[in-house]
Amino acid sequence: MSANLDLVRSIYAALARGDFGVAEWTHPQIAFVIADGPDPGSWTGKADMAKAAREHLNVWEGYRIKADESRQLDDERVLVLVHRTGRGKASGLEAGQIGSTGAQLFQVCGRKVTRYVTWSDRDRALADIGLEG
Numbered sequence: 001m002s003a004n005l006d007l008v009r010s011i012y013a014a015l016a017r018g019d020f021g022v023a024e025w026t027h028p029q030i031a032f033v034i035a036d037g038p039d040p041g042s043w044t045g046k047a048d049m050a051k052a053a054r055e056h057l058n059v060w061e062g063y064r065i066k067a068d069e070s071r072q073l074d075d076e077r078v079l080v081l082v083h084r085t086g087r088g089k090a091s092g093l094e095a096g097q098i099g100s101t102g103a104q105l106f107q108v109c110g111r112k113v114t115r116y117v118t119w120s121d122r123d124r125a126l127a128d129i130g131l132e133g
Contacts, residue, residue, distance in 0.1 A: 002072050003111065004072065004075075004076070004078050004106075004108040005070060005072050005078055007025060007078075007106075007108060007111060007113075008070060008078040008080060008106050008108070009067070009070060010025075011023075011025055011106075011113075012065075012066070012067040012070075012080065015064075015065050015066075016064070016066060018064070021050075025111075025112065025113050026046050026049065026112065026113055026116075027109070027112040027113060027114045028045065028046055029044060029045055029114075030044070030045065030046060030049055030112075030113060030114060030115065030116060031043075031044055031114065031115040031116070032044070032048070032049040032052060032053075032116050032117075033115070033116070033117040033118070034052070034056075034118055035117055035118065035119045035124070035125070035128065036119050036120050036121050036124055037119075037120035037121075039055075039056070049116070058089075059088060059089055059090065060086040060087065060088060060089065061086060061087045061088075061089055062085065062086045062087060063084065063085070063086035064084065064085045064086060065082050065083075065084050066082060066083055066084075066085075067080045067081070067082055068080075068081045068082060068083055068101075069081040073105075073129070076107050076108055076109060077105060077106065077107050077108075078105070078106045078108065079103060079104075079105050079106075079125075079129065079131075080103065080104045080105075080106070081101070081102075081103050081122060082101070082102050082103060082104055083100050083101045083102075084100045084101075084102065085100065101122045102118065102119050102120045102121065102122050102125065103118075103119045103122050103125035103126065104116065104117065104118045104119070105117040105118075105125070105129065
């Protein structure tokens with residue numbers, strides 16, 4: 001198993017515990033991208049990534065994300081197929097009612113994540129990356 005795959009798996013172990021903090025695994029100038037969903041956008045740097053993540057998490061109660069499968073795509077990229085649980089604070093909808101399976105792509109250089117892209121729609125993610133579902 002590669003060091004990058006190990007690193008990404010350790011990130012998901014923290015997420016499973018509810019630890020959504022921007023940690024030592026992030027490069028200072030990380031590129032963070034929300035590729036789809038209601039609030040797509042892109043941010044650069046740890047502080048902007050943390051702010052965007054906080055804003056996203058604040059609309060949920062009991063939000064959790066779990067890795068279903070991790071794939072090493074090449075020397076730098078790891079794709080993780082995920083599912084989310086939680087309830088929207090305003091809508092009361094469960095994550096499964098609005099789409100709970102997605103994907104996240106980590107680009108790693110020198111044991112730091114330099115680019116982190118997240119998709120709400122798993123099929124779109126696979127198409128964007130050039131993989132079949």
